[in-house]
Amino acid sequence: xxxxxxxxxxxxxxxxxxxxxxxxxxxxxxxxxxxxxxxxxxxxxxxxxxxxxxxxxxxxxxxxxxxxxxxxxxxxxxxxxxxxxxxxxxxxxxxxxxxxxxxxxxxxxxxxxxxxxxxxxxxxxxxxxxxxxxxxxxxxxxxxxxxxxxxxxxxxxxxxxxxxxxxxxxxxxxxxxxxxxxxxxxxxxxxxxxxxxxxxxxxxxxxxxxxxxxxxxxxxxxxxxxxxxxxxxxxxxxxxxxxxxxxxxxxxxxxxxxxxxxxxxxxxxxxxxxxxxxxxxxxxxxxxxxxxxxxxxxxxxxxxxxxxxxxxxxxxxxxxxxxxxxxxxxxxxxxxxxxxxxxxxxxxxxxxxxxxxxxxxxxxxxxxxxxxxxxxxxxxxxxxxxxxxxxxxxxxxxxxxxxx
Amino acid sequence: xxxxxxxxxxxxxxxxxxxxxxxxxxxxxxxxxxxxxxxxxxxxxxxxxxxxxxxxxxxxxxxxxxxxxxxx
Numbered sequence: 197x198x199x200x201x202x203x204x205x206x207x208x209x210x211x212x213x214x215x216x217x218x219x220x221x222x223x224x225x226x227x228x229x230x231x232x233x234x235x236x237x238x239x240x241x242x243x244x245x246x247x248x249x250x251x252x253x254x255x256x257x258x259x260x261x262x263x264x265x266x267x268x269x270x271x272x273x274x275x276x277x278x279x280x281x282x283x284x285x286x287x288x289x290x291x292x293x294x295x296x297x298x299x300x301x302x303x304x305x306x307x308x309x310x311x312x313x314x315x316x317x318x319x320x321x322x323x324x325x326x327x328x329x330x331x332x333x334x335x336x337x338x339x340x341x342x343x344x345x346x347x348x349x350x351x352x353x354x355x356x357x358x359x360x361x362x363x364x365x366x367x368x369x370x371x372x373x374x375x376x377x378x379x380x381x382x383x384x385x386x387x388x389x390x391x392x393x394x395x396x397x398x399x400x401x402x403x404x405x406x407x408x409x410x411x412x413x414x415x416x417x418x419x420x421x422x423x424x425x426x427x428x429x430x431x432x433x434x435x436x437x438x439x440x441x442x443x444x445x446x447x448x449x450x451x452x453x454x455x456x457x458x459x460x461x462x463x464x465x466x467x468x469x470x471x472x473x474x475x476x477x478x479x480x481x482x483x484x485x486x487x488x489x490x491x492x493x494x495x496x497x498x499x500x501x502x503x504x505x506x507x508x509x510x511x512x513x514x515x516x517x518x519x520x521x522x523x524x525x526x527x528x529x530x531x532x533x534x535x536x537x538x539x540x541x542x543x544x545x546x547x548x549x550x551x552x553x554x555x556x557x558x559x560x561x562x563x564x565x566x567x568x569x570x571x572x573x574x575x576x577x578x579x580x581x582x583x584x585x586x587x588x589x590x591x592x593x594x595x596x597x598x599x600x
Numbered sequence: 601x602x603x604x605x606x607x608x609x610x611x612x613x614x615x616x617x618x619x620x621x622x623x624x625x626x627x628x629x630x631x632x633x634x635x636x637x638x639x640x641x642x643x644x645x646x647x648x649x650x651x652x653x654x655x656x657x658x659x660x661x662x663x664x665x666x667x668x669x670x671x672x
Binding site for chain 2: 416517520521523524525528577578580581584585
């Protein structure tokens with residue numbers, strides 16, 4: 197009965213509908229096959245596009261706990277599908293799920309050329325039971341009932357047979373990113389005002405918290421790696437560090453304003469890595485490209501091969517590693533914490549066994565506490581690593597040739 | 601069946617990460633023991649290299665995810 201927690205992240209990066217036009221906003225334009233109740237499906241095929249049961253559990257009942265969950269149907273026989281719960285919380289959604297049926301709905305903002313702008317709260321969909329204005333909610337994602345396709349980078353560039361609509365909804369990730377930006381703005385405004393008002397005096401309060409972080413990034417990350425031009429790149433590196441840090445920390449908070457899994461979303465990390473690689477490539481001088489493509493000091497026969505390898509490394513591999521490192525660390529941490537919390541439900545078999553719930557709660561609390569401490573450390577570490585690697589790449593790119 | 605193999609792959613990636621980062625940590629300890637004044641720089645370098653090694657292991661984990669749930 198304990199469902200094997202098969203960790204299958206729905207990685208949309210290879211999928212042509214990945215939402216790269218809207219950073220952090222998960223798009224899934226494909227339609228999922230309808231579930232047939234009572235159907236035996238083993239093994240689970242979460243995310244499979246073969247039209248099979250999406251997220252069907254491998255249990256004997258064949259009941260789909262997420263549907264029953266959403267319907268508010270407290271059927272005691274329904275099983276707790278750990279995999280679905282975890283995936284639901286890792287991925288983007290149009291509401292902040294609190295407990296059971298309670299959720300804080302978020303606005304859905306759609307623009308259909310010809311029909312105008314449609315805005316409504318996602319609660320109008322009633323978890324996928326109701327159609328609103330030509331749109332329905334399928335597995336937490338907005339799909340068009342008229343066959344329109346959601347516009348993303350691939351549709352806009354490549355063209356599409358169906359009519360395109362533009363999805364500007366404020367989803368969980370968008371809300372968390374906006375909140376993170378707001379927090380950063382307020383924090384630094386307050387610190388700057390503190391420095392202005394207390395000029396010449398020792399830092400107090402919020403300044404005392406931010407100053408060590410800021411000076412650490414300036415002195416240990418920016419200056420050693422970019423020897424002479426660090427001032428030009430300091431705002432970018434600071435923004436990178438603090439934004440990733442705040443988004444990581446917001447993801448660790450388990451309730452409303454937090455709980456959005458932003459940095460564990462591969463579209464978000466892709467955009468960050470893309471911007472970092474653009475900064476590196478456009479600030480690289482001729483000396484860097486000359487060395488990269490035609491490396492001095494190796495036999496002539498090897499230079500072209502090495503040139504190709506180095507070029508691919510600079511353009512693709514290094515930004516990709518930045519992207520995957522942040523994504524896998526943060527989302528892996530969230531998956532582990534969610535799995536440990538599900539231990540409570542698994543031990544208690546959804547409330548059927550009170551001693552089970554008690555034991556499960558104690559065990560789970562200890563583990564979750566431990567994992568949250570590690571995740572706090574990882575939040576700081578991953579923001580620091582992203583920043584220092586970007587600084588390293590920038591430093592390599594703007595290096596002036598040594599004069600012998 | 602595929603999920604079992606994907607899980608084994610993820611486990612091997614974890615072994616790789618563990619061995620790599622363990623080596624880095626061990627050498628860093630030795631270096632700090634030899635020259636305690638340099639412990640700050642050694643610690644910073646250790647963290648950077650650990651992140652790079654872990655990045656490689658995480659590539660493998662992501663491939664295991666993709667193998668377990670083929671998202672075409």
